[in-house]
Structure formats: C-alpha cells, structure tokens
Amino acid sequence: MKLTNFTVITMLNILDKFVKKKLPQKISYAITRNILLLQEDYHCYMKSLDKLFSDYDKYIVKDEKNHIMHNDIGIPIVENKVEKEFHQEIENLLNIEIEKDLYSISEENFDYEDTTNRYDSLSAVDIMNLQVILCSQDKTEKRKLKKESMETKDSIE
Numbered sequence: 001m002k003l004t005n006f007t008v009i010t011m012l013n014i015l016d017k018f019v020k021k022k023l024p025q026k027i028s029y030a031i032t033r034n035i036l037l038l039q040e041d042y043h044c045y046m047k048s049l050d051k052l053f054s055d056y057d058k059y060i061v062k063d064e065k066n067h068i069m070h071n072d073i074g075i076p077i078v079e080n081k082v083e084k085e086f087h088q089e090i091e092n093l094l095n096i097e098i099e100k101d102l103y104s105i106s107e108e109n110f111d112y113e114d115t116t117n118r119y120d121s122l123s124a125v126d127i128m129n130l131q132v133i134l135c136s137q138d139k140t141e142k143r144k145l146k147k148e149s150m151e152t153k154d155s156i157e
Contacts, residue, residue, distance in 0.1 A: 001102060005045045006094040008038050014129050021120040026109045030134045033103040041098050048093055056086050107135045 003011075015035050023031070053060070053076060061069045061077040069077045078086045110127050112119075122130070 001100055002097050003041075003100050004094060005041070005096050005098070008041050008045065008098070008100075009094075011133050012038050012042055014133060018126070018130065021122075023119055023122075024109065024112055026105050027130065027134070030103055030105045030109075031130070034133065037100065037102060041100065045093065045096075049090070052086075052089055052093065056082060059086070102133070105134050107131055 012035065015031050015038075018031050019035065021028075056076075056078055059078045059082045061079060063069055071077055075087075075090065110122075110131060
C-alpha cells in the first residue's frame with residue numbers, strides 16, 4: 001500500500017492513542033504490529049526533517065533568549081526571504097510516498113460482545129479510525145476478489 005509521510009504520522013498518532021487500552025487480542029496485536037512497522041518510516045522522516053531544519057539554521061528566527069520560535073504546529077519560523085521555499089520543502093517531505101505492507105485484520109474483529117467488561121470501550125469514531133488503518137488492506141483485497149469474481153462470472157456467461 002502506498003502511504004505518504006503525512007499519512008504515516010497520522011496513523012501513528014491514531015494508533016498511539018490505543019496502545020494502553022485493553023482491547024481484544026487480535027485488535028491489540030494489529031495496533032502494536034502496525035506501530036512497529038510504521039516507526040521505521042517515521043524515523044526516516046524525522047531524520048530528513050532534522051536535516052532540513054539544519055540546512056535552514058541560519059534563517060530560523062529566535063527570540064530574545066535565543067530560543068527557536070515555532071509556529072502553531074511546531075515548525076520553526078524562518079525569515080520571510082526563505083519562508084516559501086522552506087515550507088515547500090516541508091510539504092515535499094510530507095508528500096513523499098512509501099510502499100508499506102501493513103498488518104490487517106478483518107472488520108469482524110470489531111464485532112465482539114464484552115459481557116464481562118474486560119475491555120475498554122471504544123466510541124464509534126474510535127472504531128472507524130481503527131478500521132480505516134487496520135482493515136483497509138482487507139477491504140481492498142475483498143474488492144479485488146469481488147471484481148475478479150464478477151469478471152469470471154461475466155466471462156463464463
């Protein structure tokens with residue numbers, strides 16, 4: 001599956017919220033496994049981002065105490081003359097595509113009864129966010145199989 005660095009960061013942020021939750025084993029395992037799979041790419045992104053920051057070091061704006069000033073999302077503020085170029089390079093870095101095979105589980109794993117209250121509760125939004133990450137390959141595979149099945153059916157007729 002193709003992912004951008006931005007998507008990797010977003011997925012890690014979502015998955016990280018569920019690491020300490022008590023969830024059914026298959027869901028918990030999928031969360032942990034995908035975090036480990038995505039962290040390698042995240043570290044590469046961070047190294048590239050650090051290099052970019054060091055390349056623009058002489059243009060980074062500092063306050064009176066010589067501390068780097070950051071915008072609302074934590075990006076260092078740079079001088080106006082390089083601001084457009086700097087932000088374009090960050091955008092390019094965020095849009096780099098990587099190929100990643102994430103571990104996926106079936107959506108059916110989210111259809112469980114917790115009559116003994118063993119697990120932490122998940123909101124509908126939590127379930128949808130997890131399913132997008134953990135079940136997306138499964139959906140793609142199902143669509144592919146369904147399409148192949150339809151094509152086979154059409155060719156038989």
